[in-house]
Amino acid sequence: MLRAVMAPIVVPEFVLQVKNLHTKRTHPMTGTSPASNPAGTAVGGASAYAEMMHRAVELSMNGPAHDANPRVGCVVLDAHGAIIAEGWHRGSGTPHAEIDALSQLSPEQARGATFVVTLEPCNHTGRTGPCANALIDAGVTRVVFGLTDPGDVEGGGGDKLRAAGIEVLGGVEPEAVMSVVSDWYRSAALGRPVVTVKWASSLDGRAAANDGTSQWISSPESRERVHAQRAEHDAITVGTSTVLADNPSLTARTPNGDLLEHQPIPVVIGERAVTGERLEAHPREVVHLRTRDLSLALRDLHERGIHSLYVEGGPTLASAFIEAGFVDKLYVFIAPVLLGGAKLALTDLGVTTLTDRIDVVVDSVEHLGSDLLITAHPARPNTEREAR
């Protein structure tokens, strides 16, 4: 048996509370609320703080890339615009970036200072207190941030600061900030991890030969890329049949077989109890979601702080994710071999007639050794939760 059998799945309260981005009082990319902060009035405009925001983004990258919390950085300026403190968030349960920076200042230095922070200061008491309150108590003059906080629970710090008479400017270099927190941000908006489905197939769309043999269809270059992609995700998942058929290790490795620095959490989805000798040896605890309800499975993973999920198959599970609309990105590795037969890379997608087809947009086509890698995304992404 796999070590971990999950507790009963419950819909986390947080998922139900995730805010619709389009109805937020502030625009997510500009952070401005028309009533309260015409950009550039008292604070000189976004461009004045662009350089400092890029420094804050750089600092944020000192934080962990795979954590329940986003990576956040902060730069503090004195009245002359000189940097007097720098901070960043080191992961859930540790002080937020603003508090880290504040801790380096005397009360006199903090009073009247400008805080340049990548994400809107939080307004929420979790394992740490609301950053907005700490900044108000410290008597800062101005807060400049890159992106608004997308969560209902954490959001609203900017409005609280404004109400306390602090100058607030949002939407400074939002693309630079988004490049670091995109999975976390989108996951918070969707109430589920961002999902990437990957498969490897022959040129004629088969995942395996008729006897089920499928190992080494793809080139060494493709296999190396797959391991790098695994390491970019918080979690990786397969269906129970793949565990039973392949005894996969689900680790991210170098071509020599050494473990890469980040190991995604291995997740098995399916009702059957399964054994997996190699999975048992995985450096991280295996999560077995004993359900076929992908909506519940994704909510459970989201509640565990997982923001990105790499779906490795097999064909049944990959197809179920696509049919349910829970796909944000596709990686398709195509090897120059023909296999014929019944072992298709995808099974039923619920498409019975051409008008039901699922259109995708191809983002790139790459040669990897003798293979092709097609990167694509659904033309009509599932925005059900965003639209809620």
Ligand SMILES: NC(=O)c1ccc[n+]([C@@H]2O[C@H](COP(=O)([O-])OP(=O)(O)OC[C@H]3O[C@@H](n4cnc5c(N)ncnc54)[C@H](OP(=O)(O)O)[C@@H]3O)[C@@H](O)[C@H]2O)c1
């Ligand atoms: N070419 C590739 O990229 C690739 C990648 C991975 C695997 N493979 C190959 O694929 C083969 C296994 O593929 P497979 O399609 O038979 O199995 P699979 O997709 O690995 O697992 C299928 C199982 O997933 C569970 N499941 C969970 N949610 C489901 C849902 N919403 N709908 C349907 N099933 C759901 C069910 O298990 P329960 O009955 O337990 O509920 C189902 O029987 C292996 O031979 C493996 O080598 C190929």
